[in-house]
Amino acid sequence: MLRLPPEAHGLGMTSQRARDRLIERLATPRPEDRRKPITDRRVLDVMRRLPRHMFIEDALASRAYEDDALPIGRAQTISQPWVVARMTEALIEHAMPKKVLEIGTGSGYQAALLAALVGQVYTIERIDELLRNARRRFRKLGIENIRSKNVDGKLGWAEHAPYDAIMVTAAGEALPAELFDQLAPTGVLVAPVGKPGAQKLLRYRLIEKESGAMWVGESLGDVSFVPLLSGLD
Ligand code: SAH
Numbered sequence: 001m002l003r004l005p006p007e008a009h010g011l012g013m014t015s016q017r018a019r020d021r022l023i024e025r026l027a028t029p030r031p032e033d034r035r036k037p038i039t040d041r042r043v044l045d046v047m048r049r050l051p052r053h054m055f056i057e058d059a060l061a062s063r064a065y066e067d068d069a070l071p072i073g074r075a076q077t078i079s080q081p082w083v084v085a086r087m088t089e090a091l092i093e094h095a096m097p098k099k100v101l102e103i104g105t106g107s108g109y110q111a112a113l114l115a116a117l118v119g120q121v122y123t124i125e126r127i128d129e130l131l132r133n134a135r136r137r138f139r140k141l142g143i144e145n146i147r148s149k150n151v152d153g154k155l156g157w158a159e160h161a162p163y164d165a166i167m168v169t170a171a172g173e174a175l176p177a178e179l180f181d182q183l184a185p186t187g188v189l190v191a192p193v194g195k196p197g198a199q200k201l202l203r204y205r206l207i208e209k210e211s212g213a214m215w216v217g218e219s220l221g222d223v224s225f226v227p228l229l230s231g232l233d
Pocket of ligand 1: 076077079103104109110125126130151154169226228
């Protein structure tokens with residue numbers, strides 16, 4: 001259940017109107033935005049309700065409903081709303097997953113969005129301080145279907161595998177084999193892959209070939225993410 005915060009403090013840009021404007025821009029981009037409209041109503045409807053300003057510091061709250069990535073401390077960012085919407089749309093396009101693993105909790109915004117759409121979300125973050133902040137936000141919003149852990153996400157979270165879907169929200173030059181091992185055969189994995197400045201958003205699905213089944217990645221366009229790092233911090 002997504003418990004919505006009182007909008008009494010919704011001065012100007014933290015208000016429902018600011019959120020509505022952002023959703024409109026995602027659904028109907030301007031020509032200068034040069035990108036695909038977000039068409040999945042389920043994603044747009046949750047983003048219209050989800051208070052992004054609660055996932056960033058108060059000092060930046062006035063910018064919460066601009067379509068930009070914003071700093072969340074420790075050199076990390078909350079992803080740009082369009083990218084969050086696009087990744088989520090790609091993840092649920094063919095079937096609504098029941099159980100999702102997210103790598104890179106960060107602010108917790110993406111996990112909260114997924115939690116409003118799917119049955120159970122597992123999310124892992126290597127920086128404990130960020131994870132603690134994210135958990136506080138989940139509690140405040142009354143979100144009860146997210147389990148989280150402070151581990152290196154490159155290893156996945158084997159205990160709860162297989163997952164119907166895995167979303168990676170930091171970019172590696174290659175995807176760890178462990179993640180595919182933990183994905184159901186009907187599953188989908190969405191991840192940014194590549195070097196800084198040359199990353200593509202990829203969606204992997206298992207495709208039957210004459211030589212056997214293999215995970216094949218389809219490009220959903222160019223993106224820019226913080227790096228997928230190893231170990232804890
Ligand atoms: N999904 C987040 C985006 C955060 S940015 C949000 O909605 O706000 C990516 C996050 O991935 C950062 O917090 C970073 O610390 C984390 N990260 C990077 N490498 C990681 C790894 N190997 N395991 C877990 N988290 C990782």
